[in-house]
């Protein structure tokens with residue numbers, strides 16, 4: 285979570301319930317009086333989002349229930365990162381932003397204008413319903429002077445209509461691309477693209493195709509932005525987009541490198557167990573040094589150690605786990621051991637993600653359909669790896685075994701560490 | 714069946730004569746949260762609690778139902794309840810975290826018993842023990858309470874809630890129970906008589922004050938629960954006086970199990 289993100293600490297449900305009767309109507313209390321919200325219920329999430337926007341940003345936003353409900357902490361992370369980039373590039377005045385695929389909520393544009401009243405936003409949208417709601421939301425907040433809604437209906441291009449409307453230079457673009465390439469990917473792939481807990485599948489029923497499905501998924505969409513950027517060049521100083529899937533980001537980086545574009549930077553957004561990535565690139569020479577900006581950040585990150593305790597005998601657990609790891613084709617290097625105290629430390633290296641495929645295969649009843657084979661071939665061509673630290677030792681109090689696992693380096697996402705631990709937990713039972 | 718006397722007369726700390734006005738060192742047990750409650754109650758040999766025998770005659774209220782057990786102590790009655798009555802789920806709470814630890818350990822021990830029939834083991838797996846004070850500090854939270862249980866057990870707990878949280882606390886207890894029950898759900902209440910309050914009233918200054926201010930006596934609980942302020946529709950007594958007579962239960966334990974039905 286970005287240090288300036290006000291949702292570093294979760295919203296105060298108690299204050300919200302007292303202030304907003306519509307929120308009060310949604311909460312449950314547990315037996316000890318803790319206030320809970322059912323995050324699997326779209327309607328509850330919608331009300332929470334609306335109330336937070338009202339309380340924390342003084343924004344009145346109408347969110348249709350059948351459309352994507354934006355996750356505020358995640359949206360803010362992206363916005364704050366853009367602020368950081370602009371700061372880094374010393375851009376302070378005359379800021380004109382583009383919000384590609386603003387959605388019904390118009391969320392990025394509304395937040396950005398609220399936080400920077402001097403800026404101006406251009407919000408692009410292709411879906412009729414979304415356009416209608418976005419327009420309403422702009423009106424509600426009296427931002428008609430600040431946010432220009434650009435209708436993309438019938439357009440094959442991303443930026444064409446925008447520059448037809450206003451040919452001036454733009455400062456940056458943000459984009460949360462339409463993500464699923466097919467229904468299969470929706471079922472098998474990234475579980476919680478909204479950033480919320482797992483979304484019940486039924487809530488997609490009404491979703492219009494444009495919102496979540498797009499030919500080729502998010503990668504194709506961002507590639508389209510990129511291809512147009514090759515022509516527009518410095519018409520937009522900083523291009524950026526979010527990715528919901530790390531593989532797509534890595535693929536996109538290969539595309540950038542292929543075009544010899546070095547002036548780019550990436551980031552990872554973490555919210556609980558949800559991971560998102562974003563990339564920004566630029567053709568403006570003055571904006572170089574992007575790389576420094578991120579590498580500094582990376583080193584600041586503390587290793588995130590995951591722990592787990594197993595109530596079982598040391599030797600059997602140890603050998604079972606070594607077996608599981610070898611099933612996953614994870615290479616083991618013994619770093620340190622102390623047989624007497626039953627302590628072993630390993631370095632683990634994985635060259636491909638075998639654990640999620642395992643999961644997918646199991647879910648899909650061992651049937652590999654087109655989309656997942658596509659994923660496998662994509663991953664094979666990609667030079668992926670992840671190196672982790674792993675400790676296993678006998679607890680000196682009880683007859684139980686402690687595990688510690690943490691990310692060290694590599695191109696694969698950090699959430700792999702959690703997935704591997706989960707895999708071990710599930711398969712030890 | 715031999716019962717030793719419970720907290721009424723024979724709790725461990727009662728053996729010593731009281732010296733100070735308030736037994737501040739006993740403040741630890743101000744909620745009736747005795748560690749060896751069931752040892753005191755059943756003696757060394759474990760016996761079936763008579764209340765469970767009675768409830769077995771009315772198993773239709775519990776079998777495959779969702780149950781809340783308020784003030785479960787170290788969980789022994791809860792565990793036997795689940796084994797005998799096969800509820801769908803039991804959430805058992807106690808205000809004392811140490812007792813919940815003990816309850817969890819007791820449950821583990823019970824599950825480790827190899828001779829346990831399959832369906833009893835399955836029933837044990839449906840018990841959850843949690844530390845919680847049923848009397849919420851923020852009383853306004855009650856407006857969010859929704860029906861979620863088909864039966865709520867509140868056995869030998871009212872005295873402690875009454876002494877610690879006063880009439881307000883007791884009223885909150887009943888209101889919350891009513892709101893948490895589904896339609897046709899039942900409250901199984903075993904209230905302690907007022908005569909036993911006095912002895913406990915000197916645990917600390919707060920309790921003494923609460924004790925003195927009590928207006929809603931246990932004898933009035935039934936009428937109160939059936940009044941519009943709470944809303945139960947019917948009540949009846951589950952305890953058959955014959956069963957009580959047959960058991961060698963000391964007088965102090967002749968407490969009826971009362972059933973309140975929400976319609």
Ligand SMILES: C[S@@+](CC[C@H](N)C(=O)[O-])C[C@H]1O[C@@H](n2cnc3c(N)ncnc32)[C@H](O)[C@@H]1O
Nearest residue numbers: 354385386387408409410411436460461462495
């Ligand atoms: C994943 S949603 C993002 C919505 C919103 N920005 C958010 O973050 O919650 C992607 C949006 O892009 C829109 N979209 C798809 N193709 C587009 C295009 N060619 N031009 C503009 N918007 C498009 C979709 O209709 C959808 O509203």
Ligand SMILES: C[S@@+](CC[C@H](N)C(=O)[O-])C[C@H]1O[C@@H](n2cnc3c(N)ncnc32)[C@H](O)[C@@H]1O
Nearest residue numbers: 744745746784786790807808846847868869873
């Ligand atoms: C006398 S024991 C009864 C145990 C069990 N219900 C039985 O009848 O066998 C009373 C229990 O209620 C618990 N208790 C008292 N006040 C409570 C409250 N406000 N919330 C939850 N538990 C409470 C005490 O900690 C104690 O363990």
